[in-house]
Amino acid sequence: MISIIERKLTSTIALIQASPKSFVVCITHLIMLILLLYMNDLGYEGKAALFTFLSAMILWITTKIPAGFIALSHTMFIILLNAAEPELLYHSLAEEVVWLMVGSFIIGAAAKDSGITARWTNVLLKRSRNKSAVLYGLSSLLAATAFFIPSTSGRAALSLPILQQLGGPFSKIEQKVLTILAPVVILMSTSATLIGAGSHLIGIGLLESTTGQSISYTQWFVWGVPFTLVITACTVCIIEWVLWPKHIIQEENPSQQTQEDYDKTVLPLNDKEKKMLILIPLLIIGWITESIHGFDITFVTMAGALFVMMPKYGVIGWKEGMKSVSLSLILFVACATALGQVLMDTGVITWLEHRMMNSLHLFAEAPEWLIVLMILLITVTSHLYITSHTTRAIVFIPSLLLFSESMGLNPAATVFLSLVGLNYCVTFPVSSKALLLFYEENEASYDARQLLRISLFLMPIYILIMMLFYFTYWQWTGLSL
Numbered sequence: 001m002i003s004i005i006e007r008k009l010t011s012t013i014a015l016i017q018a019s020p021k022s023f024v025v026c027i028t029h030l031i032m033l034i035l036l037l038y039m040n041d042l043g044y045e046g047k048a049a050l051f052t053f054l055s056a057m058i059l060w061i062t063t064k065i066p067a068g069f070i071a072l073s074h075t076m077f078i079i080l081l082n083a084a085e086p087e088l089l090y091h092s093l094a095e096e097v098v099w100l101m102v103g104s105f106i107i108g109a110a111a112k113d114s115g116i117t118a119r120w121t122n123v124l125l126k127r128s129r130n131k132s133a134v135l136y137g138l139s140s141l142l143a144a145t146a147f148f149i150p151s152t153s154g155r156a157a158l159s160l161p162i163l164q165q166l167g168g169p170f171s172k173i174e175q176k177v178l179t180i181l182a183p184v185v186i187l188m189s190t191s192a193t194l195i196g197a198g199s200h201l202i203g204i205g206l207l208e209s210t211t212g213q214s215i216s217y218t219q220w221f222v223w224g225v226p227f228t229l230v231i232t233a234c235t236v237c238i239i240e241w242v243l244w245p246k247h248i249i250q251e252e253n254p255s256q257q258t259q260e261d262y263d264k265t266v267l268p269l270n271d272k273e274k275k276m277l278i279l280i281p282l283l284i285i286g287w288i289t290e291s292i293h294g295f296d297i298t299f300v301t302m303a304g305a306l307f308v309m310m311p312k313y314g315v316i317g318w319k320e321g322m323k324s325v326s327l328s329l330i331l332f333v334a335c336a337t338a339l340g341q342v343l344m345d346t347g348v349i350t351w352l353e354h355r356m357m358n359s360l361h362l363f364a365e366a367p368e369w370l371i372v373l374m375i376l377l378i379t380v381t382s383h384l385y386i387t388s389h390t391t392r393a394i395v396f397i398p399s400l401l402l403f404s405e406s407m408g409l410n411p412a413a414t415v416f417l418s419l420v421g422l423n424y425c426v427t428f429p430v431s432s433k434a435l436l437l438f439y440e441e442n443e444a445s446y447d448a449r450q451l452l453r454i455s456l457f458l459m460p461i462y463i464l465i466m467m468l469f470y471f472t473y474w475q476w477t478g479l480s481l
Contacts, residue, residue, distance in 0.1 A: 044083070078342060096296070101325075110316045180446040191224045193220065193224060202390060202397070206398060211405075343386070428448065
């Protein structure tokens with residue numbers, strides 16, 4: 001009997017030594033389970049949803065298991081736990097972000113096939129002295145789109161074919177950096193303008209209906225642009241410092257490596273390119289005028305995708321368009337979004353919101369810097385458990401408005417700080433549609449560990465810069481609690 005126990009103990013120790021990461025993951029799951037069992041103020045469905053969501057996050061970051069498999073299996077798991085109905089799985093494919101990504105992939109494939117993205121990227125590469133300069137040129141281009149494309153998803157959809165075309169002269173390591181740079185810069189530049197995100201309009205609407213105050217487009221521009229310039233520059237520097245290969249950072253202009261391809265830019269536009277040059281402005285106009293015609297960005301994008309696949313008049317065929325859609329990524333996005341929605345449906349988000357808001361009232365006599373810091377900590381970290389940007393605004397802005405009124409704070413300043421804080425969402429791929437669009441899209445796409453690594457540096461810097469701006473430039477221009 002003793003020998004049997006010894007053999008089992010020896011085999012267990014050998015297993016732990018052979019796979020320490022698996023052991024740590026199992027222990028982490030066990031600790032989470034024990035902690036959740038002692039949360040008496042959270043119901044069974046909420047505990048199951050929170051455990052499943054956190055488990056998926058851990059596995060995405062720490063293992064090499066395909067992200068789609070993790071998302072799908074955890075969606076099935078939460079149904080087996082009887083914490084959600086089977087309809088959760090079926091309805092997940094009806095999520096808005098799923099159809100947005102389908103349309104984006106098709107339009108991206110059409111843009112690449114037409115050759116228009118080759119022209120854009122060639123201009124960018126030719127104006128760059130070295131590969132490092134490409135980072136800043138691409139970042140400037142993506143940040144500028146915040147002023148005329150009122151959606152991070154739309155901006156990501158347009159940048160996807162550019163990234164696909166840009167990858168040619170770069171190694172896989174460099175392509176991974178570019179793939180993570182694009183969505184992160186898009187998200188960091190969101191605060192530049194009032195139309196940068198739908199959550200801005202939601203927050204301003206709640207401010208107007210609750211207090212009668214508002215923030216004009218011009219005022220937001222004055223407050224948002226300088227902050228956006230600083231945080232975007234910091235973001236690019238951090239990504240370059242952390243991820244970009246140091247031994248090739250000053251490599252010669254990549255345009256010299258493919259000069260024959262670049263000579264094509266002097267040729268006249270072909271018919272496919274002309275069609276894409278008509279479609280892209282129409283897409284942008286359709287996104288901007290959503291409040292007029294009533295069709296959201298996803299519907300407009302799918303309409304554009306249908307147009308490029310039209311027989312005889314389109315840019316690509318139906319089969320080519322369907323092949324461009326990554327089924328693996330679609331299933332991942334659908335199930336990951338469903339896991340986030342379960343947190344809302346089971347009351348986990350409401351439970352977390354009450355706990356956070358109650359903690360804020362403990363700082364009634366706290367100095368101003370501490371109140372600002374607490375607001376920023378709550379809003380900046382909210383993307384860790386609420387995956388939808390719009391949902392974060394709907395959940396937190398009303399509560400923060402009530403908090404500002406009870407504390408005698410300026411509600412307009414509270415809403416602005418909160419919305420800018422809510423714009424930070426770069427820790428996990430599921431935290432933003434823009435991040436999802438580039439996740440596991442091809443062999444050179446980023447992985448979740450890269451994103452987490454960037455966020456470990458960027459999140460405290462984001463909060464610090466917001467604090468510095470609040471006590472300097474923003475107060476000088478009239479923003480004060």
